Amino acid sequence: MPSPKLAELLTKDTVLIKAAASDWKEAIRKSGELLVKIGAAEPRYVEAMIRFCEEHQAYIVVAPGIAIPHARPEDGMKRVGFSLVTLKEPVYFGHPKNDPVDLLIALGGPDNKSHIKALAQLAQMLQKQETVKRIRSAQTKEEVLKTINEKGN
Numbered sequence: 447m448p449s450p451k452l453a454e455l456l457t458k459d460t461v462l463i464k465a466a467a468s469d470w471k472e473a474i475r476k477s478g479e480l481l482v483k484i485g486a487a488e489p490r491y492v493e494a495m496i497r498f499c500e501e502h503q504a505y506i507v508v509a510p511g512i513a514i515p516h517a518r519p520e521d522g523m524k525r526v527g528f529s530l531v532t533l534k535e536p537v538y539f540g541h542p543k544n545d546p547v548d549l550l551i552a553l554g555g556p557d558n559k560s561h562i563k564a565l566a567q568l569a570q571m572l573q574k575q576e577t578v579k580r581i582r583s584a585q586t587k588e589e590v591l592k593t594i595n596e597k598g599n
Contacts, residue, residue, distance in 0.1 A: 449526070449560055449561070449562060449563035449564065450560075450563070451567060452528065452563075452564040452567040453595045454564075455526060455527065455528040455564050456528055456529075456590075456594050457591070458587050458591070459480070459483065460527070460528060460530065461480075461530045461590050461591065462477075462529070462530070462532070463532050463584060463585065463587055463590065464532055464533070465531050465532065465533055465534060466534050466535070469537055470513075470537045470538065470540075471496050472537075473533060473537050473547065473550055474496050474515045474552070475492055475496070477495075477515055477529045477530075477552035478491060478495050478515070480531070481552060485524065486525050486527025487523050487527055488523075489522070490522040491522035491523055494517035494522060495517045496515075497517070498515070498516065498518075498521075499513075499515055503540060503541060506539065507539045507541035507545065507547060508572075509572060510544045511544065511547055512544070512549045512551070512578070513539060514553060514568075519555055519556050519558065523554040524556060525560075526555040526560050526561045527552075527554055527555075528551060528552070528553045528564055529551070530551050530581070530590060530594075531549070531550045531552075532548060532582060532584065532590075533547070533548045533549070533550070549581065549582055553568075577593055577596075581593055581594075
């Protein structure tokens with residue numbers, strides 16, 4: 447099975463805009479629930495993402511204001527899945543440089559390889575400050591998806 451592209455994984459069903467979260471755990475749960483809702487992950491994967499963040503916080507908050515929660519494939523991923531959540535108010539993860547976080551992209555796959563193409567595309571996209579700015583300021587899922595689907599992202 448070919449590795450899916452980022453634009454194939456981020457859809458209306460996996461994007462949540464201006465979500466309210468009281469803390470980083472709730473923010474991770476919101477991003478993980480989208481993966482469960484589409485059938486990509488089991489509910490236990492969401493709690494595994496929280497445990498992984500508690501143990502490896504530096505690997506989750508990857509840039510100023512951006513977190514990429516994930517866990518191990520064996521923690522309940524059924525197929526490749528990505529979700530994107532922007533927060534109404536940023537939350538603190540406890541990262542010394544990159545807090546607070548207002549953009550989460552949760553991800554996972556059933557193995558260590560099937561999500562690599564989309565992850566590489568995500569990394570390229572997050573390096574483009576204008577693209578990240580547009581995602582953060584988007585008022586609708588459609589605006590986010592249009593930004594992600596634009597040529598070059």
